[in-house]
Amino acid sequence: MLRRILALVYKESLQIARDRRIRTLIVSMPLTLLVIFGYGFNNEVRHLKTAVLDLDRGSHSRGLLERFRTSEYFDLVRYVQTEQELADCLDSGEVKMGIQFPPDFTRGLLRDRHSSVQLLVDGSDSNASSLSLSYARGVIQDYSVRQVMGLESEDLFIPIEVRPRVWYNPDLEQVNYMVPGIIGVLLLQLTIVVTAMAVVKEKELGTIEQLMVSPI
Numbered sequence: 001m002l003r004r005i006l007a008l009v010y011k012e013s014l015q016i017a018r019d020r021r022i023r024t025l026i027v028s029m030p031l032t033l034l035v036i037f038g039y040g041f042n043n044e045v046r047h048l049k050t051a052v053l054d055l056d057r058g059s060h061s062r063g064l065l066e067r068f069r070t071s072e073y074f075d076l077v078r079y080v081q082t083e084q085e086l087a088d089c090l091d092s093g094e095v096k097m098g099i100q101f102p103p104d105f106t107r108g109l110l111r112d113r114h115s116s117v118q119l120l121v122d123g124s125d126s127n128a129s130s131l132s133l134s135y136a137r138g139v140i141q142d143y144s145v146r147q148v149m150g151l152e153s154e155d156l157f158i159p160i161e162v163r164p165r166v167w168y169n170p171d172l173e174q175v176n177y178m179v180p181g182i183i184g185v186l187l188l189q190l191t192i193v194v195t196a197m198a199v200v201k202e203k204e205l206g207t208i209e210q211l212m213v214s215p216i
Helices: 002-018 020-040 059-070 083-092 105-111 126-148 175-205 208-212
Strands: 048-054 074-080 097-101 118-121
Touching (some): 002 020, 059 105
Parallel strands (some): 048 074, 048 097
């Protein structure tokens, strides 16, 4: 039985080796799909192009913008003067997020200990938009906590310090866990496609009946 299976495998291997189209498909299909699925569906949000409309120009708006500037998730690439200019940047796709400070932002924090900042996000990519809003809220909340405690970042004392250590994927690259799974899916798809092409080839050659009555 094993010898018959090996003989059939040898026969199919010869046919694949002789067919240039199948050889090309076996090589090109996995590589192409691996690049598309591995890097095209990357949901990580880093260095998000961001525009700023600072109508306040006070110490707190500059301080908060500095936190955004030092974050790895945002790149402040445009400083605009009007709301229309900010909207145009989002409409054209030049930026994916806008930060707008009202004229009384710093005064509100100093007088009432409360103020607001508006975040405008391009929602065409809902997943990236959700992540960018989450990161932006984290930056703002961190700045707010430090202001409530009345301390600068260098002087802030935190009783419990968290020291995370990530194993096996220290940079938390999404590709590192997506690609192995994608390879398995591609191998499964490639097996189905090659098998279908082999059956069609047998029918073209008129040898499908021999394959169907083979004692395996």
